[in-house]
Each structure stands twice: as C-alpha cells, then as structure tokens.
Amino acid sequence: DTEVTQTPKHLVMGMTNKKSLKCEQHMGHRAMYWYKQKAKKPPELMFVYSYEKLSINESVPSRFSPECPNSSLLNLHLHALQPEDSALYLCASSQGTSGKGEQFFGPGTRLTVL
Amino acid sequence: QQQVKQSPQSLIVQKGGISIINCAYENTAFDYFPWYQQFPGKGPALLIAIRPDVSEKKEGRFTISFNKSAKQFSLHIMDSQPGDSATYFCAASRHGAGNNRKLIWGLGTSLAVNP
Numbered sequence: 001d002t003e004v005t006q007t008p009k010h011l012v013m014g015m016t017n018k019k020s021l022k023c024e025q026h027m028g029h030r031a032m033y034w035y036k037q038k039a040k041k042p043p044e045l046m047f048v049y050s051y052e053k054l055s056i057n058e059s060v061p062s063r064f065s066p067e068c069p070n071s072s073l074l075n076l077h078l079h080a081l082q083p084e085d086s087a088l089y090l091c092a093s094s095q096g097t098s099g100k101g102e103q104f105f106g107p108g109t110r111l112t113v114l
Numbered sequence: 115q116q117q118v119k120q121s122p123q124s125l126i127v128q129k130g131g132i133s134i135i136n137c138a139y140e141n142t143a144f145d146y147f148p149w150y151q152q153f154p155g156k157g158p159a160l161l162i163a164i165r166p167d168v169s170e171k172k173e174g175r176f177t178i179s180f181n182k183s184a185k186q187f188s189l190h191i192m193d194s195q196p197g198d199s200a201t202y203f204c205a206a207s208r209h210g211a212g213n214n215r216k217l218i219w220g221l222g223t224s225l226a227v228n229p
Binding site: 004006040041042043045048056088090092094101102103104105106107108110 | 160163219
C-alpha cells in the first residue's frame with residue numbers, strides 16, 4: 001500500500017469554528033508532514049513529525065495545532081482561522097527524514113474559511 | 115531568495131513533442147532532486163528523482179538530466195500526451211538541522227499538451 005489518505009476532501013468552516021484534518025498512511029513511514037498550498041504555488045511546509053515527535057514547526061500560527069497520535073496518523077487541529085487560511089492542505093510521509101528523501105503526498109483537504 | 119529557480123512558468127507543446135522544464139539551484143549541499151507532477155485538485159505525485167552522482171535518469175517517457183558543475187537539472191517528457199497536462203514542480207533537499215530533510219520547491223511549470 002503506497003497511499004496516503006486524507007479526510008475530509010473538502011471543509012468549509014467559519015472563523016469561530018474548531019475542526020480537524022486527518023491523515024493516515026500504512027507504508028511504515030516514520031516521518032509525516034503538513035503542507036499548505038495556495039493556487040498556482042508550490043506547497044509550503046508547515047510541520048514535520050519524525051518518529052511521532054514534532055521536529056519542525058515553520059513558525060506556523062498557533063491557530064494550527066498538529067498532533068501525531070501514532071506512527072500512522074497525523075491530525076491538524078484548526079481553531080479561529082482567517083479567510084486567508086483557505087487553501088489546499090496536504091499531508092505527506094517519508095520513510096524517515098534522513099533517508100532517500102522521497103515524500104509521498106495525499107490528495108489534500110480543500111479548506112475554505114468564511 | 116528563491117533557492118531553486120524553475121523555468122518556464124508555462125509551456126504549451128503539441129502531442130508527440132518533447133516538453134523540457136529547467137531548474138537551477140544555488141546550494142551545493144543539495145543532494146536529492148525530485149520532480150513532482152500535480153493535477154488540479156490533487157496532491158503532488160513523485161514522478162522521478164535523481165542524486166548528484168548520476169548525470170541522467172530515465173523512467174519511461176520521463177528523463178532527468180543533471181549538470182552538477184552548472185548546478186542545473188531538467189525534466190524531459192518525450193512523446194508528450196494530453197494526459198501529461200499538469201503542473202510540474204522541481205525540488206531539492208539536503209540534510210538539515212536535527213538530520214531532517216526539507217524540500218525546497220521551484221515555483222512550478224504549467225504544461226499544456228495540445229491534441
């Protein structure tokens with residue numbers, strides 16, 4: 001299984017809502033990533049988890065809160081978002097952060113903040 | 115500062131033609147260079163990747179050419195098909211702090227293959 005799955009596919013939320021994005025992989029990968037992608041731009045790294053520990057936070061606002069419950073799951077908790085946070089949120093995984101570097105991406109969650 | 119410069123921004127090719135996308139990098143510590151293909155509304159998919167000890171890598175219709183001295187690498191798509199119409203991103207990575215790897219992305223090339 002070489003798939004990274006993400007739920008939901010689409011999410012619309014108000015600025016006062018709390019919601020969560022979920023990501024799952026069953027490739028035995030030990031590194032997982034959250035990216036944000038705006039239209040016609042490359043993905044921007046937000047967080048990296050290595051062996052279930054947060055190893056990189058790219059100065060992301062605290063209204064985004066990542067969580068890695070186990071080596072297969074990655075969540076992104078959202079609270080008090082702004083309209084400019086509307087984007088495609090991508091999850092990725094790799095064998096490890098120091099290995100070949102191959103990152104495999106999920107299909108993304110299209111987030112709209114009203 | 116754009117560490118990986120990608121060109122062209124957009125490209126139109128006729129079916130059966132060759133699509134060529136170029137990238138240039140600055141940091142000689144980069145040691146892994148992947149290309150990703152992304153269709154609208156989908157996540158990027160790893161297409162092909164190369165390491166700097168190899169000058170060329172071919173997988174089917176896709177070839178990466180790598181010029182270490184010029185700090186450039188390129189993607190060639192042979193016999194381009196309408197189904198290849200997508201956005202292509204080059205990237206580069208190296209070991210960083212805490213032995214983590216981060217991908218440094220080019221800005222992308224929107225490829226349209228006319229039937």
